Amino acid sequence: MHRSATRKTLTLALTASAAAALVALPTSSAQAASNCWATGIDAWGHHAFTCNNVQGANVYELVDGGTHIIDHLRTNPSWFACRADFTDRPNGSSVHPYRWLWTQGDDNGTWGWVSDGDVASETNTVEPC
Structure with a gap:
């Protein structure tokens, strides 16, 4: 093989290896969702x-993440009607x-709130309430 052809083949191989390495780089969960x-x-x-979510996620009566658990999401994925950002109600996400x-929860069909932290999918596409 001619020397310039060998160099060109080596460059292409290195470029392909670099591209494969870049594809394998980890991303943050926000980027990967x-x-x-x-x-x-x-x-x-x-x-x-x-949305993809944590199986068994708590459904809360109020957006406080406290002890008012009224149902659970047993399925993954689950469906959601809307989203809301409550600046005074952190969820740990x-x-x-x-x-x-x-x-709507799966155990008894009760409507309530799920923390965004229990949803693996990016929720910006969910309509605001």
Whole structure:
């Protein structure tokens, strides 16, 4: 093989290796999270959004993350009606620390709030309440 052809082949191989290494670099969970997706219309005529979430996530009566657990999400993914950011109600999430999502629990069908920290998908696509 001619010397310039060898150099060109080596450069291409190194470039391909560098690209593969870049693809394998870890990203933060905020960057790696896929978006929630619209999956239909809820009972009030709003879009329903499906998101990946923690199986068994608590559903709270109030957006306080306290002891008022009224239901759980047993499925993953689950659907959510809307989102709200309550600046005085932190949820422990580093991505959206004040965001809560309105949904219906799986145990007894009670409506309530789930912490954004229990949702793995990016929730910006969920409509505001």
